[in-house]
Amino acid sequence: MTQLALVIDLNVCVGCHACVTSCKQWNTSGEAGPLFDDNPYGKDPTGTFFNRVQTYEVGEFPCTETLHFPKSCLHCEDAPCVPVCPTGASYKRAEDGIVLVNYDKCIGCKYCSWACPYGAREFDEKQKVMKKCTLCVDRIYDQSIPEDRRKPACVISCPTSARLFGDVHDPESEVSIAIREGGGYQLMPEWGTKPANHYLPRRKTKIRIHEDELVRADNPLRKEDIRKEKSTDITLDDWLM
Amino acid sequence: MPHTPDTADSTALHEEVRTTTCYMCACRCGIKVHLKNGEVRFIEGNADHPLNQGVLCAKGSSGIMKQYSPGRLTKPLRRKQGADRGTGEFEEISWEETFAILEERLAKIRSTDPKKFALFTGRDQMQALTGLFARQFGTPNYAAHGGFCSVNMAAGLIYTIGGSFWEFGGPDLDRAKLFVMLGTAEDHHSNPMKMALSKFKRNGGRFISVNPVRTGYSAIADEWIPIKPGTDGALLLALVHEIIKQGLYDRDFLVKYSNAAELVNQDPRSPEYGMFVRFEVPPEEGCFDPQNKLWWDREMDRPVSTMTLGVDPRLLGEFTLPDGTRVKTAFELLKDRVAEYTPEWAAGITGIPVETIKRLAHEMGVTARDQKIELPIAWTDVWENEHQTVTGNPVAFHAMRGLAAHSNGFHTIRTLGILMSLLGTIDRPGGFRHKAPFPRPIPPCPKTPKSPDDVQPDTPLNGMPLGWPADPDDLFVDDEGKPVRIDKAFSWEYPLSVHGLMHNVITNAWRGDPYKIDTLLIFMANMAWNSTMNAEQVRKMLNDKEEDGSYKIPFIAVCDAFQSEMVAFADLVLPDTTYLERHDVMSMLDRPISEFDGPVDSVRIPVVPPTGECKPFQEVLIELGTRLRLPAFVDKAGQRKYRDYPDFIVNFETAPNSGMGFLAGWRGKGGEKSMKGEPNPNQWQMYEKNNCVFQYHLPKSYQYMRNWNQGYLQWAQAHGMTRHAEPINIHIYSEVLQKFRLAAQGKGQGRQPPEHLRKRVETYFDPLPFYFEPLEASLTDKHKYPLSAVTQRPMAMYHSWDSQNAWLRQIHTYNHLYVNPKTASAQGIVDDDWIWVESQWGKVRCMARLSEAVEPGTVWTWNAVGKASGAWNLAPEANESKLGFLLNHVISEELPPNPAGAHVSNSDPVTGQAAWYDVRVRIYKAGADEPHETSPQFETMKPAPGTGLRRPWLNYVAGKFTRGGK
Amino acid sequence: MNPAFSVIFLTTLIGVGQGLFLALFSSQTYSIVNVLPPQPGSYYALGGAIALTFLVGGLVASFFHLGHPERAWRAATQWRTSWLSREVIALPLVMGLVFVYAAVNWLGLDADLFGWGLHGQIPLIVGTLGAAATLGLFLCTSMIYGAIKFLQEWASPLTVVNFFLMGSASGFAFAAAYAAFMAPGVVEFYAGWAITLTVAAFASRAASLLRNARIKRIASIQTAIGVRHSKVQQRSMGFMGGSYNTRDYFHGKSLAFLKSVKWIFLVLVFPVPVLLLWLGLTLGNPVVYVVAFAVQYVGLLFERWFFFAQANHPQNLYYQVVG
Ligand SMILES: Nc1nc2c(c(=O)[nH]1)N[C@H]1C(S)=C(S)[C@@H](COP(=O)(O)OP(=O)(O)OC[C@H]3O[C@@H](n4cnc5c(=O)[nH]c(N)nc54)[C@H](O)[C@@H]3O)O[C@H]1N2
Ligand SMILES: Nc1nc2c(c(=O)[nH]1)N[C@H]1C(S)=C(S)[C@@H](COP(=O)(O)OP(=O)(O)OC[C@H]3O[C@@H](n4cnc5c(=O)[nH]c(N)nc54)[C@H](O)[C@@H]3O)O[C@H]1N2
Ligand code: SF4
């Protein structure tokens, strides 16, 4: 069974928000749109976005790590948001595991969002229905899009390619390999939601310098040691036969 | 499938895809614009574009909201009679009237005193055209953003290695193993840098960031080295010290490719003191280094001419020439210079532990030495030596305004250039790589005029408005050494101000020092707000009047696409198109988007029609040039030469039949030539067919060591990119600087500085880099103002111009001052407290945000998020103006009075680079009774006529946008 | 959570309706076996109509909560998995049964169905069904909250008990007031039970407060972003003007405000009504019962507000800092 998902590599994410706005522009004019913006030119502008990039600080100065953390719907395998929906508007597709909302059925009761521990759903205040990341279901199967671009909008835009997309159930897929080899993990596993999206942690590269590497026979300084004046002191040569 | 009735019929709408170039920032990525019934549906990165290879940043992905922003200007406007500048009282006029006003005014100026017309432009990408216009007009008063942006980066490195970071070169992260980034938040190389960084990290490279703040790129660094602002010079000098001390430099590289082994006259009585000893005077002077200097032969223990075959010279040492002159190698002088710059010394200044500094030096040196790259690429150097391989040392650097925007930035950046050269990483794999048209001679050939007589009525300027002085005689001053330019560029105050000093134009024009001007034309710069220092006072100057009631700056015209703060101060407003509506070229004559492996230029082609009466500024310039009969724009009979801008681009040649024009691709009658060739009438179509980009791949053997690569240099010369196919040796020791110093010391025949500037020039024109405290700090009571305040670019905002963007402003709606918790608690400040940030110049009230990711001696905020009320057609109560703030209010454009003068620019004394990040502040809690609103506040701007409806809500769906809002 | 008034009114109003119905039905049952004096059919009918009114009031309030009330019928389809869907079925069912109950009493329908020779067998059957449905509705409503496991304040059997006891108590209090005017003979019964239920509700609500005060959070900012470090702080939630996630999941009030709401409801829902009911019993003044109910109901509005506000949604871990 296929489970499509995103794997987000925190090791390279620079927090640029490209995934945020490319998601917005694709989806507002797409099947999931329009994505409402309220007070767009006034005080406290707010709107429906499927993807947000947050920033966290880990540790204390000077040992601080700044972590950029993109988050959209994780397409949980055991999605708690689905069974609670009273109308069946929220559903998880059998064929690819994408969790979607059917706007025509949704009554806007918000109950599914209460049941999402990740805050991944957003209520559209204009259309009065629940919305969320669709994994760009209207892109990824669109045959009119060239195959290598048949990926979510956030994935094709991400400048650091921190967003990998694929089938996490296929052990040979790029995403599965990344999870396996890169220590991929899930968010709040304690809830048993089994998020399909995974995150790859930061990794550190260090260089080790050995003392003797600073000395070395080919040290160019040796070419420069200008001969010292001859010493007139007595040496062993004056004594030994 | 999710489904909404609103888009059920969307497939019925007509969709098409067009290719052009993004301009949500200066990076210039290739884009594909999807249109639905003529409205923009989706903008994606063009996968076939060399720069961004399909990716697109947050700004680029928000182009739709720029295109349909209600902040856009759509009508030419004239300030209402009697209304004050800044109040934004306008009336609509026609373009015909607009041109008539400008034509009359400019014609009069041109026929009397052309320098009374000043043209200054911001972050545009058409300096080739604006510069041409100014030159043809005959005014010296032209510059773009470089002076307030990053000229230190350009000058510091170009005067050292003949190329630079910024748009002219960069780190080869494909092959580097160690990458050190200093003072960079989000460069012009936005997407490419991000792409390269992630690839680099994934390949296991080690990434170190030196920055007082850890955000953005620095966040993913393997190591963050917090540094006190303005002290990188100390760090870099200590690194140079340690690398020389340990013998970790690339001796071979230094000997062959730099002036390190060349002998410098050490006789203080000699007029040639501090100059390289020459064995002959070159028959003909060009803007290149003649090969007429001396080495000291190790074997024979005597001087020989440089590059003598088979000679291995001394890199270190002091010698006596046969004529008795004491000489030292340049490297010996550098070693002497850095002797006192120990890691221990630097630790005290930078706040970086000694061990870290030493380790950093060792990591760099050992990686460079032991992880050598060897590519099987044969090449020939300018001395005809054949090399079987290209080698490289995989240590790469990148730096931007964290180094540049300090008054000691020039020397800091020169030190960086020297460090990179010591490690042997210039234009080699894994190190720094040039981008065409660089490398260029040190300094590059173009020069400004040299005297006031070069400015004559009805005559083009005799020289370039901006150039590269090689010695004091290249300055643009009068007989008394006073500046000819309004911004005092190329004067003794800032001799190497190669990009001008836009940040002082308004103040100087207002004060009438060095003289009064008549008309100021500002294009694409928000000089009443975020690109001006001392914004509050400058706004007053813009509106200030003489006793007779006339304006101190008589006429201000502004070309902008949006209702910016600057627009409010205009007498005449020229509404520009957006990047999706116009033709544009990113020309080799300006700053192209070249790649390491060869020149690249690109174009924009309109994908949607202009909005309202918007007119591209390019068309305005060509129309004006034609009306004013500037020679470049009219034929011999004085008749219009170019139909419009696209026609101009195709047919203009830098000189009659030079075959060189704005675009390098598809030249020649049928588009068969590149770089040079006759105009091709179908050039635009060919660009359009090819993703709007022209890329020239140099042969592999021309791609490296270009300062000395015979094949490349000859190719570059043949293709008009450089005048001389001569080697461009690295200036470890800068004779150019020494010439100015000698002049200041009263030596030599040429020009000498005015008395009050002698000391200044002598001090800062040191042929070797040295560390000095930033000027403002040295003139400030640091006990009273203990903190440094800096800004950073947010990745999702471009300067001031994205606040009108409905999507981007939801990400950055206002800004906080970020403070280390230790610093904050000393003042009893907690998160979200209202505080004052005060410098000796002024103060702003804002909100504090505690952060562990900032060095305790630094406070910082996002750049240009704060707005004046009503600007950009935002609601008067928008967060940007009520909670957002501009740090510029506490930064001065001039230094406190000092021996160099009462009104010296707050800039680098060598280059005139605006020293934004030198400001010293203190912070303290705002009173409990004070309003929870930023200070200062300004009177609300009214929406200008022609700006759009400020919709209360949006539901954007391309093809049906009309449904959004009321 | 950010309490939504529609839901506060929904749950409290149907609680009264359900409790009132239970009160009427139990008193009628008692009267059948002559433990209580019998009342005319119109008394139960009117009472049932009032209960129905409360239920309808709740339903109307709930519609304000919905984005698309016109599609509300769809909400009945997922009863297999969704407590909300079950509530959507149970509520009209209760309403229907209450209506039938009132009608049966109004029309005085009666028949000796089982040959027991007792009156009121039809009301008894309808009432029994109604009572079962009412209990079911209490279960559905409370499980909507109790079933969300990561809302730890709610995910407890106490939620079910609380909803039942507080709803019933308020219903009985109302019944007491109603009876004080219409059927003085059964006032003591209602008031007595109202006191008992209120005391029980106090016990269970206090228990849930105590429980909630010492909840050990299962999720943390560390598990939320997957970084094991003792010091992790959000610096920016990624947007500044607010969003659905900041509006609906946090009350935006201070801790002190929350505390005062807690004390207000603890006073208004429990001791004051008990005191008033007792006063009513001793003084026999019908108005006191009305006041008792009114106070308790207002208290319940506070209680329900607090119930929502106190629930700390783990999604808030992601939405802490505007920056
Ligand atoms: N405190 C502080 N101040 C700084 C800096 C800092 O780091 N800190 N950085 C400095 C630097 S490096 C720079 S480069 C400057 C940048 O400062 P500016 O050059 O002033 O840049 P912007 O404010 O983004 O934009 C200038 C104007 O261009 C307009 N514009 C946008 N698109 C178009 C178009 O297509 N056509 C026309 N005609 N106009 C357009 C915008 O509306 C805006 O009014 O700021 C400087 N100011
Ligand atoms: N998204 C976005 N991209 C942009 C722009 C934009 O506005 N938005 N602007 C464009 C323009 S015009 C420019 S000039 C470039 C500028 O590109 P950058 O130079 O990257 O821009 P700044 O924001 O000035 O970044 C300066 C960095 O230096 C650090 N810093 C300050 N002082 C010091 C110091 O003394 N030492 C060190 N080591 N670091 C220091 C600051 O913390 C900050 O991280 O960006 C371009 N790209
Ligand atoms: S686009 Fe990529 S790098 Fe940028 S914030 Fe999103 S995931 Fe991170």
Ligand code: SF4
């Ligand atoms: S992240 Fe939330 S909305 Fe998405 S599937 Fe999981 S529970 Fe549902």
Ligand code: SF4
């Ligand atoms: S808001 Fe819509 S999708 Fe969510 S639970 Fe209610 S009906 Fe289902």
Ligand code: SF4
């Ligand atoms: S997959 Fe599509 S809908 Fe989901 S976050 Fe990415 S762009 Fe948005």
Ligand code: SF4
């Ligand atoms: S970096 Fe972003 S804004 Fe700049 S040109 Fe590229 S896509 Fe456009």
Ligand SMILES: [Mo]
């Ligand atoms: Mo800049």
